[in-house]
Amino acid sequence: MSTVAQRTGVPTGxxxxxxxxxxxxxxxxxxxxxxFKGEFGDFDASLVDGRLEGTARVASVQVDDPxxxxxxxxPDFFDAERHPELRFAASxxxxxxxxxxxxxxxTIKGTTAPVELEGTISGPVTDxxxxxxxxxxxxxxxxxxxxxxxxNADLPGGDAMLADDVLLTANLALIQQGSQS
Amino acid sequence: MHVLALSGSLRTGxxxxxxxxxxxxxxxxxxxxxxxxxxxxxxxxxADDDLPGDQPAAVxxxxxxxxxxxxxxxxxxxxNHSIPGVLKxxxxxxxxxxxxxxVRNTPVAVLSSSTGMFGGVWAAAETRKVLGALGARVLExxxxxxxxxxxxxxxxxxxxxEGLRAVLGALAHEVSLSAEPLLERAV
Numbered sequence: 433m434s435t436v437a438q439r440t441g442v443p444t445g446x447x448x449x450x451x452x453x454x455x456x457x458x459x460x461x462x463x464x465x466x467x468f469k470g471e472f473g474d475f476d477a478s479l480v481d482g483r484l485e486g487t488a489r490v491a492s493v494q495v496d497d498p499x500x501x502x503x504x505x506x507p508d509f510f511d512a513e514r515h516p517e518l519r520f521a522a523s524x525x526x527x528x529x530x531x532x533x534x535x536x537x538x539t540i541k542g543t544t545a546p547v548e549l550e551g552t553i554s555g556p557v558t559d560x561x562x563x564x565x566x567x568x569x570x571x572x573x574x575x576x577x578x579x580x581x582x583x584n585a586d587l588p589g590g591d592a593m594l595a596d597d598v599l600l601t602a603n604l605a606l607i608q609q610g611s612q613s
Numbered sequence: 614m615h616v617l618a619l620s621g622s623l624r625t626g627x628x629x630x631x632x633x634x635x636x637x638x639x640x641x642x643x644x645x646x647x648x649x650x651x652x653x654x655x656x657x658x659x660a661d662d663d664l665p666g667d668q669p670a671a672v673x674x675x676x677x678x679x680x681x682x683x684x685x686x687x688x689x690x691x692x693n694h695s696i697p698g699v700l701k702x703x704x705x706x707x708x709x710x711x712x713x714x715x716v717r718n719t720p721v722a723v724l725s726s727s728t729g730m731f732g733g734v735w736a737a738a739e740t741r742k743v744l745g746a747l748g749a750r751v752l753e754x755x756x757x758x759x760x761x762x763x764x765x766x767x768x769x770x771x772x773x774x775e776g777l778r779a780v781l782g783a784l785a786h787e788v789s790l791s792a793e794p795l796l797e798r799a800v
Binding site for chain 1 (some may be wrong): 710711712717718742746747748749750751780790791
């Protein structure tokens, strides 16, 4: 049985994302009763000497409806033409055991605002290929109107179809550069 | 700037069409507002006829006109509290496939008029919603003309002309923004 040491600091060195085993997603309450989820398939992330940064391409938004994929890229939502990327840049990372708090600035649709992400940090461990691998699972909730993503529609009962709050998630598998044996 | 003007009313003497003619007359010299006159020839939308590379000729002409426009100006009446079928039908043809719609990212403004006292605001709102679904860059700037049969019969109207120039100015601003990267803003 292996164990992972409790961490008190942020790993140093350069860590880059393994996109196959990572995901950037969003979830929003839809029709007031259920949670609708989507992902961005094309993204980058890195942790360089404790500084976490990431970008995601709006054109890579993934939901299970091609019409909605098209609509999400329009000015009604993310406006891929004028704002092709979402960006996050951390200003601080605090680690307490397996818990991590990341403060930084999130840019969506051209608007940059401070956010704080909470989650867990796991590892590093040595994977089957000899890489040092680190896990970061982060999330934060933002009000989409703060970023100008304000499309909505009325339901017959008068409620709005889409909630204001959106859960953003980043499940990152990070590989230390130069660690491969 | 080349603005394609779409009237949601086909009848001779249409208030919507007249509103677009007034917009063309009020436009600055560098703004060209051209009325599209082929909506009546567009057949009812039928997905069986919506074949890539083999669409009805009237649809191909309409899509080409949209693709050639820097901006679109729609003027709509209100039929039964909503968007006229002829206009919705044309937009439905223009909507597919969604990622290739010729209206996608195009700045669009919507004007409305009615013979009643509300000026077709419901039809305008629904037209904006539809255009948003097509991926257009839909502006809030508008001109609303209640009791259009009286207002438009009164002759030269400087207030109306100024309002139409403001809408065209907003369209021109959006067209210019599309031509250059946007500065980001912080909240």
